[in-house]
Amino acid sequence: MNKEKILVVDDEEDILELVRYNLVAEGYDVVCAESGEQALEVAGSAFFDLIVLDLMLPGINGLDVAKMLRDDKKTQNIPIIMLTAKGEEADVVTGLETGADDYVTKPFSPKVLTARAKAVMRRTEKLTDEASMVIRTPDLVIDAGRRKVRVRDTETDLSFTEFQILFFLSKRPGWVFTRSQIVDAVRGDNYPVTDRSVDVQIVGLRKKLGPCGNYIETVRGVGYRFKELQ
Known part of the structure; x- marks a missing residue:
């Protein structure tokens, strides 16, 4: 070995x-x-x-x-x-x-x-x-292996952390995650990063996703989730 x-x-x-x-x-x-x-x-x-x-x-x-x-x-x-x-x-x-x-x-x-x-x-x-995972919606494709995101056939440039957050949420559509859970999942346990830091990342991510930004939903008083498709 x-x-x-x-x-x-x-x-x-x-x-x-x-x-x-x-x-x-x-x-x-x-x-x-x-x-x-x-x-x-x-x-x-x-x-x-x-x-x-x-x-x-x-x-x-x-x-x-x-x-x-x-x-x-x-x-x-x-x-x-x-x-x-x-x-x-x-x-x-x-x-x-x-x-x-x-x-x-x-x-x-x-x-x-x-x-x-x-x-x-x-x-x-x-x-x-998880690298082989490809998550698809009608207008959004998240390719974990290539770390690429396409919005309506146009590739979108995300930062390392933005991609990690999007991939984490999209793996479990409909599940609600607190800001602390998002930080722990993306960066590991017990990082001294504030809730505000997560909010700033989500704002930037939604902006870059454009028309697909509404896939990331805010659950007031709790955190965020990826919209569950019907």
């Missing part, structure tokens, strides 16, 4: 070695990079199961690296955990909206980081099982 391969990116040598040592001890194959430029080069040259990415990097910063990884077909589906010294919600939300799957705030426990890595890779395996 092949070892799961993880790319760790940090410009601080002691942190890089700390993360590498603990992940190797857990049985992972670890490759290290010390800059955003090097990370992009390495990530595009081999397959990785996970990328642990520092937010504050010289040159190309972590947020830009994450965005470039998500924009590249070779790397767009690799899960990302961001390391950040910033604990403010705005920075956390920015990282998640850029496409990160999880984050760990410095200083951190190596055991916590390892646990997060395992959880993210488990979630990714589950999403892979």
Whole structure:
């Protein structure tokens, strides 16, 4: 059985070695990079199961690296955990909206980081099982494998999080989900993201879906659901 391969990116040598040592001890194959430029080069040259990415990097910063990884077909589906010294919600939300799957705030426990890595890779395996799903309505097609959405035969460009929310809701038409359930399903458990953050994503998603925006219904006082077709 092949070892799961993880790319760790940090410009601080002691942190890089700390993360590498603990992940190797857990049985992972670890490759290290010390800059955003090097990370992009390495990530595009081999397959990785996970990328642990520092937010504050010289040159190309972590947020830009994450965005470039998500924009590249070779790397767009690799899960990302961001390391950040910033604990403010705005920075956390920015990282998640850029496409990160999880984050760990410095200083951190190596055991916590390892646990997060395992959880993210488990979630990714589950999403892979759903990758063949194609959800169709008369005027909306959601292709999970290609991460593409078509509204009345026109492809619509959604952000990483917008697609995740749409796919999550549309898998269970008619089911009502709270904002917390949506956050947990899209990003994992216990993210410090406010209800308002979900509302903002829904507003943007409806706008991009145009005439199909009404498929996402607000259940006042509870949350949201995907319209159940008759």
